[in-house]
Amino acid sequence: MAKYLILYRADKTMNEQMSGSTPEEMKAGMDAWNAWAGKAGSAIVDFGNPTNPVDDAGGGQPVGGYSILEATDTDALDQILEGHPHAAQGGTIAIYEIMPMPGM
Structure with missing residues (x-):
């Protein structure tokens, strides 16, 4: 199964x-996140935490938090993220596949 880094972005x-x-x-807000976590179940490798920018040299929407999820493919991941509270509250979600380190 592949692992994915989920970055939660918002205007604030x-x-x-x-x-x-x-x-x-x-x-x-936390009730909505906990309800989503219950639905996502074992796909959650690391529920994550909120983040606060220290140096946002890239600009754009700040990353307000992250999660690490596991899914068989991006279609399964889309199902896990369906109805996610962050998107429902107007934020955007960036997804990065975590690639295995060659030779490790």
Whole structure:
């Protein structure tokens, strides 16, 4: 099975999003993520964490977090990501296949 690095991008940094949210909004957001995680099940290798840019020399939308998922192929991965709360909340998701290191 292939592993994929999932990067969650949004117009605001995670700190900006969290500082502008009420406790009820944060709980609702986490409930949505936990519901998705329950659906994704064993495909989640690493649920991930929020991130905050230190040096975003590339510009564009900041990466607000990441996950590592495992799937047989990109079609299966698309099914796992279907209805993902980050996309439902207006963010974008970038997907990178994690390639095995040659000779390792």
